[in-house]
Amino acid sequence: MTVNDTAIEVTGITKSYGDQPVLRSLDLTVPAGTVYALLGPNGAGKTTTVRILSTLVSAGAGDARVAGYDVRTAPDGVRRAIGVTGQFSAIDELLTGRENLRLMADLAHLRASEAGARVDELLARFGLAEAADRRAATYSGGMKRRLDLAMTLVSRPRVIFLDEPTTGLDPRSRRDLWQIVRELVEDGVTILLTTQYLEEADRLAHTVGLLDGGRLVAEGTPAELKARAGGETLDDVFLALTGHAATTDDENETETLR
């Protein structure tokens, strides 16, 4: 297993829904301990990529390995290594924050003493200690997102998928989440995140992949991409490398990308 160098390796994966191709031969390599940002508008195939890599859907063709395990033939190996925070809240609102975390600890088969300590540690780290015994339904949007991410971390995953982790968050919650991502990387975790926010990719990622129409149209460090496009911002990069602006096709999207 080459966990020390490559955490995620994707070769030629495709995916269609009906006759609508979503991914057209995607290749992707993420070195361990780095942050890779998949950047693109809605419909580019970001969420589908995350769902394939986290064993939620199978690819049409191609190979994908996560933490050394093939997502198709060894999904439980992949599941033991990963944590996923999706676009939509995956917390149990009828349970308290503490109970949500304990549920994850029990499902990760932590020993009772270890589980209690891990839950307390995460509650403190994510600023949820005071609200720990309140039902999650009463939490604010930012608290719910933090709880969601804390639940993902209970089992100490080595590879974490964050699908649009800051969509809908206020600026302060967004900065808090960015800080958490940086701390995780310091601990040696590999992160694949998807985002529509160019600034987010710029701030967090070692490598940025521009996904457009189910293809990776450009890849590099934020600085490299800027140099190639001759622009200052990733907005310029997107325009230069795809021939169109990184606008979203979702009419419900409230935050425009300029």
Place this chain on the structure above:
Amino acid sequence: MTTMTISLTEGARDSATLLRRNLKHLVRYPSLTLTIIGMPVVFLLLFVFVFGGTMGAGLPGGSATAHPRADYLHYITPAILVMTVVSVANSTAILVAKDSTEGIIDRFRTLPIARSAPLTGHVLAAMAQTVLGLLVVLAIALALGYRSSASLAGWAGAAGMLLLMGWAVTWLCVALGLASGSVEAASNAPMPLILLPFLSSAFVPTDSMPTGLAWIAEHQPFTPIIETLRACLEGSDPGSDAWWAIGWCVLVTVLCFRWASRLFGQVGKG
């Protein structure tokens, strides 16, 4: 690296963890349990006090009896017990659909746990609720004057029949909940399951129905189930009805367990 398969012991442990989650939901959302158990209780009162006088007189040999209402209570108590089981199962479809739409099922799907554990957790919680519901309904029937001449073995047989049927219809409702895609659709999907007992020997003898309907009633699963319950509670031998009832329950359980597991294993939307 540890083994990459999930053992039976781990599967049982995960199911128990998720059962605890579902039981907490039931405790924190008591109005749901009240509604579920309230439905068969209302049916019992309605059928005994509103329809019972007339219906009891219409039972075979009923016109000669001095107590048609008491006779009808005796006739439909097994049917109301079956309605209780169906009512709990029905709510499970809603709870499973609610889980699916809220994204937490996707979280469970990305964990290294037995694929069926989240569903088994729902079914076990429903069984706990079923036992509670059956005790409440039976207590009310006894308070209204229901008496059984069954031996301990008869009661055990009746309990076994009800739980086996509960297991079958709950797995059916889990599959319906997963297949329906929304909470609204999931609340309607099990409707045939609520209507089907009416087209059986549950509330009236099948020979009082028109020929075609009687044929359907005699050949659908609820009739042998109800007749087995009646026989057990009257202390008589259910005969071939018991085998038909057990056969139907096992068949529905196996098919619906596989259907639900397949629906849970695959995910539609990207």
